[in-house]
Structures are given as C-alpha cells and as structure tokens.
Amino acid sequence: MRSDPLTRLPRSFFSRRTDLVARDLLGCLLVRELDGTRLAGRIVEAEAYIGEEDLACHAKAGRTRRTDVMYGPPGFSYVYFTYGMHWMLNVVTEKKSFPAAVLIRALEPVEGIEIMCSLRGMNGISLLCKGPARLTQAMAIRKAENSLDFCQKASSLWIEPGIKLRATEIAISARIGLGNTPEPWFSKPWRFYLKENPFVSK
DNA sequence: AGCACGATTAACT
DNA sequence: GTTAATCGTGCTC
Numbered sequence: 001m002r003s004d005p006l007t008r009l010p011r012s013f014f015s016r017r018t019d020l021v022a023r024d025l026l027g028c029l030l031v032r033e034l035d036g037t038r039l040a041g042r043i044v045e046a047e048a049y050i051g052e053e054d055l056a057c058h059a060k061a062g063r064t065r066r067t068d069v070m071y072g073p074p075g076f077s078y079v080y081f082t083y084g085m086h087w088m089l090n091v092v093t094e095k096k097s098f099p100a101a102v103l104i105r106a107l108e109p110v111e112g113i114e115i116m117c118s119l120r121g122m123n124g125i126s127l128l129c130k131g132p133a134r135l136t137q138a139m140a141i142r143k144a145e146n147s148l149d150f151c152q153k154a155s156s157l158w159i160e161p162g163i164k165l166r167a168t169e170i171a172i173s174a175r176i177g178l179g180n181t182p183e184p185w186f187s188k189p190w191r192f193y194l195k196e197n198p199f200v201s202k
Numbered sequence: 203a204g205c206a207c208g209a210t211t212a213a214c215t
Numbered sequence: 216g217t218t219a220a221t222c223g224t225g226c227t228c
Binding site for chain 1: 220221222223224225226
C-alpha cells in the first residue's frame, strides 16, 4: 500500500528560513514508530539555531563529526547528547551545506501515551513530553535516531501537518538555556511556542 | 591525555 | 532557589 504523499511534511517544508520552519512546526504532529506502534505528540514549542554565525548553534564550531548532519540536506534528524545523560531532537533546515536546525522542545502527548509513560518510568501526561530531553526519552530517541530522513517513507520518525494556527496563538521569545552565549545571539527571538499551553517547558 | 562545558532534569533546601 | 548527575565534544597542552 502506497503511503499518502501528504502524510509526511515534504522536504520543501524544511528547505526554508529556519525561524519560519520553527514557527510553522507548531501544531504539527511528531510521530515515532516503535515496534509497529505510533507514538505521537503535537509540537507546542520549538527553537531555531541558524548557521555558523549563531554562537548558540553547535555549527559555530564548524563542520565536525557531531555537526555533520546539519551540513547535509534538510529534513533529516540531528540528535545529540548533552549534560552526560540527555538526548535532544532537531530537524535540519535550509539548503544543503548551510548548517541550521530546529530543536523540538515540547509536545502535547496524543498517541501511544501508555507506552511513552512506560519509557519515562512515570504516570500522567503533564510532564511526559514537557522539555527536549523528556520528549526524546518518551519516544526512545537516542544516538541511533541521528541522521534519519523525516521525508522518507521507510523512516521511523516523521512529522505530519497540523491545524493552521492563528498568529495570535503563537508566542515568541529568546531561546532557553543559552548560558554564556554572547549578544546578540542570546536574545534573538528564535523560540516559538503556543500561548497558555500547559505542555510548553519552563 | 587532560580539561571545561553543556540547546537539561530531578531532587533537594 | 540550588545542586548533583554524568559523559561526548571540541579545544589546549
């Protein structure tokens, strides 16, 4: 059976300005297929990391083994490990060879909630996918899920279109957790989230 | 080979 | 509000 070509966001969606991709991902459904079962959540928070000039972006170090996927074509996963214990999920954006990505920071749980709770070792949905490390744990996304093609049918990770949001439903702020990142990058308005949505991280 | 740091979280006081 | 957990990565020696 042939899959519906509209089921997954196409590569052209990701091959655009990263801040616009981050904004437009709000409301879309992130889907992870695990053992034939769908785990899914509505994206409610995302951040843009844009190029070698952006000193908050890992590409500030240039092309290395870690950042290599960001220099490839858009629509691929960039999964990295940090703080000695956490995995973060990004989607590569812009044209090939321009390093940029969107960090998926929080989801409103929709499908496979019991399995996600089991993977997190907890009950209840309020904290299930509220934060970038929580959602990767809930969806079993780790090193093996780096460099997967979101646009290819065989991939176990993809994004489906969501309802069109009104501009008034979207909030914009500086990115979170940037530590010592200097200005102007520290204050760039590249975090997008749904206003008053309880699943957005703090 | 050694070092400082990190796009965070949970468990504290 | 503060802090420990815990290790890959990129940089310096």
